Amino acid sequence: MSLFKQLTDKPWERKGILGGLNPEGAFESPPERVALGFFLVIASVIFSLLGVSYVIRMSLPDWEPLADPSQLWLNTGLLFISSVLFQWARNTAKAGKQKNLITAFVGGGVFALLFIMGQMLTWDGLQEAGYFVTSNPANSFFYLLTGLHIAHLLGGLWVWSKTSIRLLSGGKPEDMSLSIELCTLYWHFLLIIWLVMFAVLSNT
Amino acid sequence: MAYVPLADQDSEMEMHHPHSWVTKYVWSQDHKVIAIQYGGLAIAVGVVALVLSLLMRMQLGFPETFDLIDPSSYYQSVTMHGMIMVVYMLTALLLGGFGNYLIPLMCGARDMVFPFLNMLSVWVYALSVIILMASFFVDGGPTGAGWTLYPPQTAMAGTPGHDMGIVLMLLSLAVFIVAFTMGGLNYVTTILQYRCRGLTMMRLPLTVWGIFIATILGLFAFPALLVSAIMMLFDMLLGTSFFMPAVIESGTPLDHNGGSPILFQHLFWFFGHPEVYIVALPAFGLVSDVLSTHARKNIFGYRMMVWAIIAIGGLSFIVWAHHMYVSGMNPYFGFFFATTTLIIAVPTALKVYNWVLTLWEGDIRLNAPMYFAIGFIFTFIHGGLTGLFLGNVVIDLPLSDTYFVVAHFHMVMGVSPVLVIFAALYHWYPKVTGRMFHEGMAKAHFWCTFLGTYAIYLPMHYLGFLGVPRRYYAMGSTDFIPESAQDLNVTITYAALFVGAAQLLFFINIFWSLRNGEKAGPNPWGSASLEWQTPDTPPVHGNWGDELPTVYRWAYDYSVPGAHEDFIPQNVPESVEPTADEQHFDPDHDTSKADV
Numbered sequence: 001m002s003l004f005k006q007l008t009d010k011p012w013e014r015k016g017i018l019g020g021l022n023p024e025g026a027f028e029s030p031p032e033r034v035a036l037g038f039f040l041v042i043a044s045v046i047f048s049l050l051g052v053s054y055v056i057r058m059s060l061p062d063w064e065p066l067a068d069p070s071q072l073w074l075n076t077g078l079l080f081i082s083s084v085l086f087q088w089a090r091n092t093a094k095a096g097k098q099k100n101l102i103t104a105f106v107g108g109g110v111f112a113l114l115f116i117m118g119q120m121l122t123w124d125g126l127q128e129a130g131y132f133v134t135s136n137p138a139n140s141f142f143y144l145l146t147g148l149h150i151a152h153l154l155g156g157l158w159v160w161s162k163t164s165i166r167l168l169s170g171g172k173p174e175d176m177s178l179s180i181e182l183c184t185l186y187w188h189f190l191l192i193i194w195l196v197m198f199a200v201l202s203n204t
Numbered sequence: 205m206a207y208v209p210l211a212d213q214d215s216e217m218e219m220h221h222p223h224s225w226v227t228k229y230v231w232s233q234d235h236k237v238i239a240i241q242y243g244g245l246a247i248a249v250g251v252v253a254l255v256l257s258l259l260m261r262m263q264l265g266f267p268e269t270f271d272l273i274d275p276s277s278y279y280q281s282v283t284m285h286g287m288i289m290v291v292y293m294l295t296a297l298l299l300g301g302f303g304n305y306l307i308p309l310m311c312g313a314r315d316m317v318f319p320f321l322n323m324l325s326v327w328v329y330a331l332s333v334i335i336l337m338a339s340f341f342v343d344g345g346p347t348g349a350g351w352t353l354y355p356p357q358t359a360m361a362g363t364p365g366h367d368m369g370i371v372l373m374l375l376s377l378a379v380f381i382v383a384f385t386m387g388g389l390n391y392v393t394t395i396l397q398y399r400c401r402g403l404t405m406m407r408l409p410l411t412v413w414g415i416f417i418a419t420i421l422g423l424f425a426f427p428a429l430l431v432s433a434i435m436m437l438f439d440m441l442l443g444t445s446f447f448m449p450a451v452i453e454s455g456t457p458l459d460h461n462g463g464s465p466i467l468f469q470h471l472f473w474f475f476g477h478p479e480v481y482i483v484a485l486p487a488f489g490l491v492s493d494v495l496s497t498h499a500r501k502n503i504f505g506y507r508m509m510v511w512a513i514i515a516i517g518g519l520s521f522i523v524w525a526h527h528m529y530v531s532g533m534n535p536y537f538g539f540f541f542a543t544t545t546l547i548i549a550v551p552t553a554l555k556v557y558n559w560v561l562t563l564w565e566g567d568i569r570l571n572a573p574m575y576f577a578i579g580f581i582f583t584f585i586h587g588g589l590t591g592l593f594l595g596n597v598v599i600d601l602p603l604s605d606t607y608f609v610v611a612h613f614h615m616v617m618g619v620s621p622v623l624v625i626f627a628a629l630y631h632w633y634p635k636v637t638g639r640m641f642h643e644g645m646a647k648a649h650f651w652c653t654f655l656g657t658y659a660i661y662l663p664m665h666y667l668g669f670l671g672v673p674r675r676y677y678a679m680g681s682t683d684f685i686p687e688s689a690q691d692l693n694v695t696i697t698y699a700a701l702f703v704g705a706a707q708l709l710f711f712i713n714i715f716w717s718l719r720n721g722e723k724a725g726p727n728p729w730g731s732a733s734l735e736w737q738t739p740d741t742p743p744v745h746g747n748w749g750d751e752l753p754t755v756y757r758w759a760y761d762y763s764v765p766g767a768h769e770d771f772i773p774q775n776v777p778e779s780v781e782p783t784a785d786e787q788h789f790d791p792d793h794d795t796s797k798a799d800v
């Protein structure tokens with residue numbers, strides 16, 4: 001039933017079993033996917049609120065733009081590859097194939113780890129150049145935003161490591177396909193968040 | 205449908221089945237046990253907050269007589285009292301407690317979708333409480349910044365708990381939000397995906413609707429608090445200047461520079477206002493069900509009630525700055541926020557009318573839960589009306605930060621939800637424990653609480669008009685406040701002590717009745733909604749025995765003309781109306797046709 005139709009339903013009139021013989025589910029989706037959907041909205045709210053704070057803080061007189069660390073381009077590449085590998089794993093699992101599944105899925109996580117290491121190197125570089133978290137508000141935001149983004153990735157990597165273990169110990173593609181799909185979705189989401197963040201950070 | 209209900213996943217059920225005392229009562233994944241853990245802990249911290257408020261009242265009533273608290277510990281008590289009541293007591297009890305207990309039962313599910321996450325949620329909540337309580341024992345004590353935690357004063361040497369106290373508070377809030385998110389994802393997903401056969405969204409009891417929308421509000425509003433807590437932690441621990449402007453503290457300039465305290469206020473209230481409805485909407489839902497059951501009438505205007513809940517939820521995100529009229533904002537903003545605030549009154553008033561109309565010509569049974577539910581209508585109208593005053597900029601300016609505000613928010617989000625919580629605790633007590641409570645004691649509890657809270661908060665409105673400021677340890681010699689204000693303060697303190705003591709009636713009642721209450725039977729109120737139709741009372745692990753229920757009607761079939769009894773449970777098919785002693789098919793009364 002469409003949302004509008006549901007909300008205009010007159011429950012006191014229609015008696016009997018509605019919605020056929022199946023149990024009611026608002027979405028034709030496994031609950032895990034519904035929950036992840038909600039989580040993505042929550043994470044978007046978190047990052048948007050930080051974005052708004054960033055813009056407001058930017059308008060105050062002591063703002064100085066960020067010194068653009070070129071290493072971020074490299075890191076972006078790493079995260080992009082990570083997402084691509086996840087997509088590959090998802091397609092493979094969806095087709096029910098075994099071949100390359102482990103390489104793609106495990107590789108995706110490894111590239112995410114490389115991205116995190118790259119981000120940390122960027123932090124080191126910034127510190128060496130004398131840009132500390134307190135140096136100016138743009139730097140404070142840089143450390144805060146990248147840190148939170150990494151925290152989200154680490155959460156994803158936790159699920160990824162559990163799925164990887166199951167996969168390496170002989171899990172069948174059919175059984176794993178939901179986990180793999182949800183990881184992929186989450187990775188794409190974090191890639192998009194990163195791209196937006198990167199664009200904002202390096203252009204203001 | 206793409207998923208298999210928990211019921212049919214045998215192996216899965218086996219896995220969650222508790223085997224020892226520890227897995228049954230401590231690390232339990234059963235939503236009912238988790239609900240009791242959540243609720244019990246929330247009530248326990250609520251008692252701490254109550255004791256703090258009584259300490260404050262002793263000081264206000266008898267300023268020079270006792271020295272229970274000094275100015276610093278007064279600020280700390282105000283802060284901890286407010287924060288505990290709003291977040292750790294009401295939010296946790298209404299969503300973690302009632303949400304956990306009632307959602308799966310009212311949805312005809314065996315448990316939450318993610319039982320493990322659910323268990324994690326309650327223990328992470330316990331951790332947040334421990335962190336919060338730890339702040340009582342650290343150097344400098346808990347923060348005394350007021351529950352709004354406005355910088356820069358949170359961090360200034362003059363504020364008690366400006367070093368460890370505030371850090372623990374922020375940390376505890378962050379941990380609480382993690383716990384809430386784990387629970388919240390469970391509640392919304394369970395409601396959306398695990399309803400039993402025939403149970404459409406529009407057949408859900410309003411309790412579930414209230415909890416559903418409140419949880420969504422929480423999931424989207426708590427991030428604002430999380431973000432501001434993290435940024436404030438950065439300011440405090442690392443020395444950044446997100447919120448901290450350049451300030452001079454007893455002669456020495458601090459390291460901060462250029463931050464925006466107003467930005468914090470916006471973030472805080474972007475969370476803070478929806479928080480009011482996170483507390484109110486579940487209460488609206490619970491009270492609707494209690495009223496309808498004990499009035500033996502279907503809830504008036506069910507669809508409007510659902511839409512009103514949704515509308516209130518949506519609007520609650522665009523009114524936040526009515527808490528900031530005195531922050532020096534652009535007058536056009538003030539105008540905008542005053543308008544949205546008044547608009548939100550429309551769906552809210554609609555709900556009040558519908559509750560009253562539900563009572564109209566009902567076959568009202570004045571049981572104890574009904575007392576509390578009707579009491580709520582009074583206190584809520586009262587608090588709502590003063591809210592209309594405060595929503596207008598020109599009226600708010602002089603009243604802001606006075607006792608008028610204290611009176612308003614206690615009526616609307618202190619007393620009202622608490623009355624609903626008592627109504628609901630008494631109403632569902634027979635299902636949870638299998639016993640009836642002591643009716644007389646419960647009614648005595650009601651009158652003491654209802655009249656007592658009026659005696660506390662009604663006079664506070666007058667104090668507010670006189671200009672008595674909130675969060676003050678003592679008035680000192682303030683010219684514009686007449687001596688007689690102190691007489692009111694004495695009366696209020698007596699009333700507060702009385703109300704505090706009266707809560708013992710509640711605790712004695714629920715513990716005494718556990719053993720000595722009459723056996724309740726499965727459905728003592730003759731209620732139509734699903735949670736009363738479980739095969740066992742109290743419901744056992746898995747809730748429904750071998751087979752999940754099937755739902756044929758909405759949750760409000762009370763006093764249906766032609767039916768044998770004055771209620772028809774949701775899981776009774778069209779053609780079968782139960783009589784008192786048996787379920788049978790009576791052709792004389794079967795005039796309706798199934799329209800499947």
Ligand code: HEM
Pocket residue numbers: 254257258260261282283285286287289290294349350351352610614617618619622660673674675676700703704
């Ligand atoms: C018998 C019950 C209660 C009594 C006697 C009581 C008393 C008080 C007192 C004396 C204050 C301090 C006012 C001031 O100096 O500014 C206060 C503040 C407050 N109370 Fe209560 N209270 C009670 C219940 C509740 C409940 C159930 C809530 C839940 C919403 C609540 C929420 C608050 C909040 C948010 C504040 C403001 C804290 C602040 O200014 O930072 N109270 N209460």
Ligand SMILES: [Cu+2]
Pocket residue numbers: 476477480523524526527
């Ligand atoms: Cu508000």
